[in-house]
Amino acid sequence: MIKVNFKSETDDKQTKRILEEIKKDKMGGWLELPRKYDVGELVRIKEAAKRINAESEYLVCIGIGGSYLGHRAVIEALRPQGETKIIYAGNSLSKRELEWALNKVGDHDFSINVISKSGETLEPAMAFEAFKKKLMEKYGAEEASSRIYATTDAKKGTLHDEAIANGYTRFVVPDNIGGRYSVLTAVGLLPMAVAGVDIDKLLEGAAEAVETAVEPAVNYAYMRCVLDKRKYDTEMFASFEPSTMYFNEWLKQLFGESEGKDKRGILPDSVIYSTDLHSLGQYMQDGRRNIFETIIDFPTDDLNAKIVAAVRIAHTEGGIPVLNISVPSFDEKGFGELIYFFELACAVSAKLIGVNPFDQPGVEAYKLELRKLLR
Ligand code: PA5
Numbered sequence: 001m002i003k004v005n006f007k008s009e010t011d012d013k014q015t016k017r018i019l020e021e022i023k024k025d026k027m028g029g030w031l032e033l034p035r036k037y038d039v040g041e042l043v044r045i046k047e048a049a050k051r052i053n054a055e056s057e058y059l060v061c062i063g064i065g066g067s068y069l070g071h072r073a074v075i076e077a078l079r080p081q082g083e084t085k086i087i088y089a090g091n092s093l094s095k096r097e098l099e100w101a102l103n104k105v106g107d108h109d110f111s112i113n114v115i116s117k118s119g120e121t122l123e124p125a126m127a128f129e130a131f132k133k134k135l136m137e138k139y140g141a142e143e144a145s146s147r148i149y150a151t152t153d154a155k156k157g158t159l160h161d162e163a164i165a166n167g168y169t170r171f172v173v174p175d176n177i178g179g180r181y182s183v184l185t186a187v188g189l190l191p192m193a194v195a196g197v198d199i200d201k202l203l204e205g206a207a208e209a210v211e212t213a214v215e216p217a218v219n220y221a222y223m224r225c226v227l228d229k230r231k232y233d234t235e236m237f238a239s240f241e242p243s244t245m246y247f248n249e250w251l252k253q254l255f256g257e258s259e260g261k262d263k264r265g266i267l268p269d270s271v272i273y274s275t276d277l278h279s280l281g282q283y284m285q286d287g288r289r290n291i292f293e294t295i296i297d298f299p300t301d302d303l304n305a306k307i308v309a310a311v312r313i314a315h316t317e318g319g320i321p322v323l324n325i326s327v328p329s330f331d332e333k334g335f336g337e338l339i340y341f342f343e344l345a346c347a348v349s350a351k352l353i354g355v356n357p358f359d360q361p362g363v364e365a366y367k368l369e370l371r372k373l374l375r
Pocket of ligand 1: 121124363
């Protein structure tokens with residue numbers, strides 16, 4: 001069970017109202033999902049993963065933002081020893097990066113999991129075109145289509161239409177779950193299963209958290225709000241496990257896109273200690289006092305635990321509010337709990353500061369400018 005080391009003042013009536021609002025929101029489908037996961041869909045995901053493992057040395061996972069960061073976070077953290085290696089593409093428009101990925105796959109057998117809820121996002125669409133061409137050249141149209149797994153909207157979008165027309169294996173991003181809350185759907189579960197992550201254990205942890213994470217997540221959300229009001233406008237997520245770097249990236253995306261709107265929201269940033277004690281550590285100890293620190297405290301060895309304790313003391317003495325979130329285990333179950341905990345805490349926090357946790361109107365601005373430049 002996730003535990004926190006602080007107790008904030010909460011308003012039970014307000015909390016009840018917020019939780020009800022999230023439950024009823026048309027994008028609140030993730031709230032109950034781990035407890036009622038569709039067993040048939042889970043079987044299909046596992047079967048697809050088995051097929052990919054049997055046929056492919058590489059799975060190219062194409063997606064960006066919420067269609068990418070969650071599964072990468074878990075896969076990189078747990079380093080599962082699956083038979084198929086995962087390569088990521090479509091999370092930038094860098095030609096250099098795309099060529100690197102194409103060369104890395106080289107002559108190896110591969111499949112593609114293209115993930116886009118809208119099915120229209122430029123970065124994944126470009127990478128998909130390039131990898132599809134490679135797949136067609138290597139296997140011919142028919143086999144190529146059988147090696148493409150499309151995770152997208154159930155009814156609409158360019159990717160949806162293409163998947164239907166060509167008979168790709170399809171998985172659905174539920175209508176009522178947005179990108180950054182979708183890691184525990186097929187968006188995250190298929191790549192994780194292919195990589196060798198035990199997705200049953202992950203969902204088990206998340207399902208437990210549906211009950212057990214509510215109190216600590218609400219407590220944490222209120223504490224963030226108090227700190228925000230006291231002008232601590234930046235949250236530094238700190239982990240002492242280097243392999244959780246992408247979990248930090250997922251957190252930044254989750255909180256940044258959920259809260260940063262209407263000129264409000266706490267700026268999420270992250271460090272990996274002790275590596276970053278030799279870089280941002282200086283700023284944390286001695287810089288401007290507008291930052292609070294949230295330590296994600298995984299079970300660890302004695303020496304690493306001593307560094308956690310030392311940092312906690314030094315930073316507290318240096319005037320930084322330090323929050324501690326302790327995770328029961330560094331495995332699938334622990335990550336399932338942690339993912340659910342942060343999703344809930346983030347949605348409640350956004351509601352407390354008065355913004356919609358589930359939209360991202362600001363992301364459209366750059367797309368508009370890019371479209372103009374591409375005309
Ligand atoms: O969290 C979100 O909603 C976004 O980060 C999206 O996941 C991201 O923009 C990718 O969108 P799509 O899955 O439609 O390609």
